[in-house]
Amino acid sequence: MKYIGQILIILVALIISWNGLATMINPQWMAEWFSQSPDGMHGISTLRAFFGGAMSAVGLSLLISVIKKEGKYALAAVLFLILVTIGRLVSLAMDAPNFSDGYAFHLVTYPIGPLVLLCLLIVGLRLMKKTNHNNGYK
Numbered sequence: 001m002k003y004i005g006q007i008l009i010i011l012v013a014l015i016i017s018w019n020g021l022a023t024m025i026n027p028q029w030m031a032e033w034f035s036q037s038p039d040g041m042h043g044i045s046t047l048r049a050f051f052g053g054a055m056s057a058v059g060l061s062l063l064i065s066v067i068k069k070e071g072k073y074a075l076a077a078v079l080f081l082i083l084v085t086i087g088r089l090v091s092l093a094m095d096a097p098n099f100s101d102g103y104a105f106h107l108v109t110y111p112i113g114p115l116v117l118l119c120l121l122i123v124g125l126r127l128m129k130k131t132n133h134n135n136g137y138k
Contacts, residue, residue: 089111
């Protein structure tokens with residue numbers, strides 16, 4: 001069970017880190033993926049630094065959590081995914097989509113991604129804590 005927990009946490013870490021590193025390497029592609037249009041070098045630099053840097057840091061904190069066997073390093077990722085999910089739900093409520101077009105489908109399904117990652121992360125952390133109770137995982 002410990003290894004399943006580690007695999008789940010590492011999977012979430014890789015997905016989040018990949019998004020961050022992809023934004024640092026190719027911010028234009030990620031801007032299009034997330035329907036953003038950065039203005040000039042300042043906009044691209046902001047995407048790389050704030051979006052790419054933050055996501056990479058969150059992913060790395062998960063890897064540190066697995067390596068050091070301490071759940072406290074995963075707290076940033078848990079909070080990050082909770083707030084991303086809340087942001088998507090707020091957008092669903094406030095942007096009042098027209099359900100006759102395809103936009104509504106995307107708006108409704110967007111909260112599912114971060115919510116699935118959050119669930120995988122919580123299950124992974126619980127499995128790690130349960131199986132490492134006597135091995136010092138905190």
